[in-house]
Amino acid sequence: MWLKKNGLYVLLAVSVILAILGVTTENFVFKSGTAGMGAVIILIMGIVDKSSIKEAWWIIGAFLFSIIGDWFLSHMNGDSTMFVKGIALFFLAHLGYLLYALRNGRIRGMFTAIVLTIYLAFFFLVLYPTFTDVTLMIASLVYLLISCFSLGAAMGIKGDLAAKRSFIFGIVLIIFSDTIIAFKEFVGYHSFDFLITPTYYLAHIFITFSLVKRFKSNVPTSN
Structure with missing residues (x-):
């Protein structure tokens, strides 16, 4: 089937275009494009073969929570309450990544501890x-914890090696982007602000690519 051979990569190329538009414009449709397209790609894979990717709904949920969380951060205008709501939604996104990884492997204890x-x-x-702000402090700490656990779980994913590495890199990129945001919002350090959105969008693309690779390795191309 053409979809299994090339179609999914064409859709991933659309995600790359949306990422470029998201970086170069302030249009929220483009800014949410990589997560939105990722969810669409996963839904298409589910339609083609419902059993090809286990627990993919956790990633769709993670992408949707990321879109909503990004909306809150994009409209906070210095309002710490909006920032906390955004963190809460990104916490749910990381919970989705964590649960997906655990359903496909196990958490790496020593790596997570480090x-x-x-x-x-x-x-x-x-x-x-x-x-x-105590509420903001607690929200940030809890979010930091879930981020570390989701990376530790990603390290323990089993199956296709390219899919595993891509998923790990996607989580690393999210944490990297969040670290820059922390320096920007809490420390007032702005030298690397230009990397926040590109790494965030690339994270969605690599995570989606991970699921595509898992799909292609599980579903025979002759079907």
Whole structure:
């Protein structure tokens, strides 16, 4: 089938175009394009073969929560309440990534402990002294924890190696983008702000690519 051979990659190319438009414009339709197109691609794969990708609904949910969370952050205008709501929605997105990874593997305990140690040190030594809002501080800490656990779970995914590596890289890119946001919003460091949206959009593309690779490895091309 053409879809299994080339069609999904064509749709991924559309995601790349949407990412470029999202970076170069302020149009929210384009800014939500990579997550939205990722959800569409996964839905198409589910229609073609419902059993080809296990637990893919967790990723669709993660993408949808990311879109809504991005809307809150794009419209916060200095309102910390909007920022907390955005963090809560991105927490749900990471929960989706975590559950998907756990349904396809197991969490890597030692790796997770190392990442947690590094990011907790970053939080308490760099970010904590800047907080004046307790709710925002707690929300940020909880989000940091789920981010580390989702990366640890991604490291333990089983199956197609390219799919695993792509998923891991996608989660790494999200955490990298969030780290830059933390420096921007809490520390006032802006030198790397230009990397926030490109890495965020690339994360969605790599995660979607991961599911495409898993789909292609599970479904015979002769069908």
